[in-house]
Amino acid sequence: MTSTHETTTPADLDPANPFAAPSALPYGLPDFSVIREEHYEPAILAGMAAHRAEVEAIATNPEPATVENTLVALERSGQLLGRAARAYFNQLPSDSTPGLEDIQERLAPLFSAHRDAINMDARLHERVRALADAAEAGDLDLEPDTAYLVEKLMTQFKRSGIALSLGDQDTLRELNARITSLEASFGRKLLAGANEAGVLVTDEAELAGLSADAKAGARAAAAARGQDGWLLEMQLFTHQNVLASLEDAATRERVQSASMARGATGGENDTREVLLELARLRAHHAQLLGYEHHAAYIAADATAGTTAAVNEMLGRLAPAAVANARREAADLATVGGGSPSGGVAAADWSYLNEAVRKERFNLDDAALRPYLELERVLHDGVFKAAGLLFGLSFVERPDLPGYHPDVRVFEVFDAAEPGEPGTGLGLFLGDFYTRESKRGGAWMDSLVVQSTLLGEKPVVVNNLNIVKPPAGDPTLLVWDEVTTLFHEFGHALHGLLSDVRYPSQSGTSVPRDFVEYPSQVNEMWSWDPQILTSFAVHHTTGEPMPAQWVDTMLASRIWGEGFSTTEYLAAALLDQAWHQLTPDQVPTSVEDVLPFEAAALAAAGVDFASVPPRYRSTYFNHIFGGGYSAGYYSYIWSEVLDADTVQWYAENGGLTRENGEAFRRKLLARGGSQDPLVSFADLRGRAAEITPLLERRGLV
């Protein structure tokens, strides 16, 4: 099977392969009722071959370059590859199998080589440059989105190493291929390691404090692996949610230790060797292209621009955040008769925090959960806010197939006026439950990207990791999961409300330090009194959440910001520390990984043992397994824009259709068709300011 790519041409793809022709389902939804694991690889390989042939035709076109024969032709190319690859890369993290993982291992270097072949094609570069030069000279009038496309393409060529010697280009290709396959290997080890790290409890007494649902889930998780007892499964981040409710300190300590040891336990799932090689190769790659290190290479293509700008922002926040966390620790240490100087173990933080929260704010996650039922939160919260702001409505389509029985498909309608049925805008797929085959975390993906050029409407997916209740029981959420639902839906809206010509500029195709911004903004609606009172209704009695609880929740929002900002910043600073190294500065021994981490945290002033980084290096999937290397700072960079936008909404009357329309047209719809900071300034009337964020997080 591995060698089929050598002989595959588009004509070789079995016409019965579901990817061979565009899907006949509404909105081009891939027909998951017939797609099988074995369809992905041949379709992707045939797609690569077809794409290469299309690009070859563009590059060798004897006619002089025009927008139509070069830019538009490029945008139209690669459709078979796009449809197969998007479906595959959606399913891989969400419902993986050993077979799908194997495909990834085989294809990763080919994808990398495929991208290189296009980005390093000198003939293509010449054609785009001819257009750029003509526009520059005033001989060619480009529409703004096309001009921006040309600018981005020229940057892409430069960053791909088109100006390098042929020998250096070969080195760069080898580096790209190796880096991509190391990233895949990191992700695979991490998933296997997380499954292995789950904490098995055999004495029920050790689970005191855990809700009946959580216990049932843990019981089922153990049973699913043929084990007796209760299996506490690992979430991706350091600080496991169960720590807030486990009464037994020894169990908490076991969970915390297992969580923090992931990736550094020796054996097959140890990630240290992989991450060291990644750090070294990325640094090498950056230097070949003329950047000091990987972080500088990444910042240059983001809205941040430079590493100095990133360091400056993180440096401004870190001392204030850690000081806040230390104050919170002193506060927590007094619980149960302790003294403020007694300190708080990381394993105990959530539990004590929950106790203080209950005492001070009289809030109890367990008591809140019956008021946070998934269907209500979805329909009367997430969808309702999108309706009031953007005029959207959602109709579930059980007739349309998902890639897993848990996946739900909704058709999204866009009403010009309230009360009108509206026109079909796209599809939204919700995949809410955790399962062994799904990676941790929550994310959005696109199966079809919006483009007026291709006449395609968006199909987007949200993945969450909510523990599935026993059959027939309602899905009751904790507040964090409610926020996550709104957050991921913010990404979905970015994809759904995209209104651009070129597919490469669609929706979330924006720099990564901007992409979290619309999703963070959408979180604000979970707190909006009108929305909150609509979805926070008791799932059996129908009674609204007591008004006093709502007030208390609002009042308690800033509580715990010291902890959460510090754990986040520690991870962001770690990411920068690894990626601000030159190749020869990267440690060479796996024994140096954790000491390097400790030293980096100390140097940045975030070495506060009570608050470990949100991800340690050895299980930091965002930066070593995925696309966020040197970019984890992006969340807080985006949050600067977010906090400023929340203020804009407040200044303009909050949750209104008019405000939603402005946010939609000036920002979401524009996608990556212009500089995103231009979109932001267009909405806000000025550049972003940092003060609203400092205020929000209690850091002023």
Ligand SMILES: [Zn+2]
């Ligand atoms: Zn996000």
